[in-house]
Structures are given as structure tokens and as C-alpha cells.
Amino acid sequence: EAGVAQSPRYKIIEKRQSVAFWCNPISGHATLYWYQQILGQGPKLLIQFQNNGVVDDSQLPKDRFSAERLKGVDSTLKIQPAKLEDSAVYLCASSLAGVLSYEQYFGPGTRLTVT
Amino acid sequence: AQKVTQAQTEISVVEKEDVTLDCVYETRDTTYYLFWYKQPPSGELVFLIRRNSFDEQNEISGRYSWNFQKSTSSFNFTITASQVVDSAVYFCALSEAASGTYKYIFGTGTRLKVLA
Numbered sequence: 001e002a003g004v005a006q007s008p009r010y011k012i013i014e015k016r017q018s019v020a021f022w023c024n025p026i027s028g029h030a031t032l033y034w035y036q037q038i039l040g041q042g043p044k045l046l047i048q049f050q051n052n053g054v055v056d057d058s059q060l061p062k063d064r065f066s067a068e069r070l071k072g073v074d075s076t077l078k079i080q081p082a083k084l085e086d087s088a089v090y091l092c093a094s095s096l097a098g099v100l101s102y103e104q105y106f107g108p109g110t111r112l113t114v115t
Numbered sequence: 116a117q118k119v120t121q122a123q124t125e126i127s128v129v130e131k132e133d134v135t136l137d138c139v140y141e142t143r144d145t146t147y148y149l150f151w152y153k154q155p156p157s158g159e160l161v162f163l164i165r166r167n168s169f170d171e172q173n174e175i176s177g178r179y180s181w182n183f184q185k186s187t188s189s190f191n192f193t194i195t196a197s198q199v200v201d202s203a204v205y206f207c208a209l210s211e212a213a214s215g216t217y218k219y220i221f222g223t224g225t226r227l228k229v230l231a
Contacts, residue, residue, distance in 0.1 A: 031216075033219070041223060041224075042224050043160070043206070048218075056216070056218060091160070093160075100167075101165075101212075102165070104162065104219070105162065106152075106160040106161075
């Protein structure tokens, strides 16, 4: 079974530029998560989708970050314009959805460096 | 409000020693789930275990064991006879139901270094 795919794996941009990350979850997983992991910290949830609807984006800096999950499968996370403090690893994860809380499966992440 | 505390920032042990990673959580819900994930140097988080709030049985999987105690709101993880390959950052996570779905929160992680 294929895992969660993410691209690109690494990205270096200058501040005020824009960047986009792509995620393809495990087939059949209705729930998709985007996390930001700053070096030395735990993952911080940015946005959670169930199918193509947003169920939690309370920690997403909406003035510069946006995300979409068209057709309830792939997802894209965008940052525009980027700031130095956005340097982090951006993790995508997916899980089954239902009455239980299921474990998440993570992709390899995208390491973003903003200079 | 949800909260997960992993007070141990970093632990170093010598190979074959036993080590316990602590996790303390806060939640107002009676139904919740607890998880442990491993993040090796390669960076990809790997699921280790899930436990729901109604199942306080301890679990053992090979060299790994987990001790869930609701009375102290703790879900500790023990590695017996540690190996160098166990070196990683370990995260405890809590999810509780909210608005028809589950909200996850991760702890800050414990970095385990197993020395040969």
C-alpha cells in the first residue's frame, strides 16, 4: 500500500515570495491534516480536512496561509507571502474517519527554508 | 482544554538499558484517545500505539510497553533493552471529540539517544 506522498521534499525561498506544497494521502483516507513542525518542537496542526470540507483551521494564519482539498483527495498548502518564521517542516498526514479516532500516517514532509 | 506534557526533553541511555518516556495529558472529555509516535532521524513520524480512554490495560509489543493510568492522567512508554535503532524523538498525542470529529494535539517530544 502506498504511503502519504508529499512534494517537494525541500524548498528554499526568499521572504515575501510564495510557495506551495502538495500532498496525496493514502487511498481511502477521508481525513487529511497539515502540520507545521519547527525544529525542536512537536507538530502543530494547521488545518484538518474531512473529505473536501475544513473541520479545523483555527491555527492557520489565514492572512498568509491557504489550503484546499479539491475532490476530497489531494491537497495543496500555500504560503503567500512567506516570512522568516515560516521556516519549518510541513507535514501532511491522513487517517480513516469515523466514530473512532484513528492513527495518522505521515508523509516525509517538506523542509522549507525562508531566507 | 487539551494539553499534552512530555517533561523529558532529552534522555541518553546506554544500549541494553531500560528507559521510560513520560506523558501526562489534560482533557475534559471522558472519551479520548492517546497515541505514541516515533520520529527517527529520517524525519517521518511513525505510529506506534493507540489507546482509548476506556481501555486501561497495559500493552506490550516486543521490547515496547505502555502504561496507561487514568488516575494520574499518564500514558508512559517503556523500551526494554534499548538498542541504537531506538534513537529518535518520541511524541505522545491526545485526541478528543469536537464538533463531530477528533482534534489532535501533540506533545513537544522526548529525544532519546541510545549509545552503543
